[in-house]
Amino acid sequence: MAKTPTRDAVEILHRRVYEGKPARLKNLEEARANEEIARGIHELRTAAALTQTQLARLIGTTASVICRLEDADYEGHSLAMLRRIAGALNQRVEIRFVPNRRSA
Amino acid sequence: MAKTPTRDAVEILHRRVYEGKPARLKNLEEARANEEIARGIHELRTAAALTQTQLARLIGTTASVICRLEDADYEGHSLAMLRRIAGALNQRVEIRFVPNRRSA
């Protein structure tokens, strides 16, 4: 037996992920995730009874930026921004890797 | 009562967050968070019995990038990258805002 039969397996897995899953699924999941984040920000802000402009000031930016973040179609969410918002509202961003349903 | 006594409150909160907290605390928390992410990626990869090069191939990048991500001192973690890694390893990235201990 060779020392690394793993190499081929990696390629196979790769094909599974990027071909097996129609890649549209991946996009749908991402879209949903982005939607959730947008909603989360909106809820956090309204729960704190702040306008977009007020929240923007808190984190040192402008209302148009907040608006963009709360747009469900926005795909550019970043950890940095989420943390800024969370920090200003006495929250923190918790990040976990969780196994996918229907794993293998 | 005025309609928006909130404006001043916002400024006050701002000062609390950015001055009250010595700002060093914020950095410490961030550093710890980054460390956790780096460790998480490392664990995920080793648990899958992959080398950095193999994981890199899975997500379409190079080993040096993975190495950078697993460095505890790296401050540039992004949602996009976390998702790519999670996706390749049959996981997903769960993001939540959670209230800070010692809230007000």
Added chain:
DNA sequence: TTGCTCTTTCGCAATGTTGCGAATAAACTG
């Protein structure tokens, strides 16, 4: 020691995210 695999570090171009003003829309108040 050599040879092999894996990891780490560096630098810079390419890509992606944010900053921000201005203009418009939408919602609410009186």
Added chain:
DNA sequence: CAGTTTATTCGCAACATTGCGAAAGAGCAA
């Protein structure tokens, strides 16, 4: 209705992250 506040959209410069190769450092086995 006009007037006020809030939310949304657009464009582009500034900044941050990623891509990627090359070179060197560890670690392990023969």
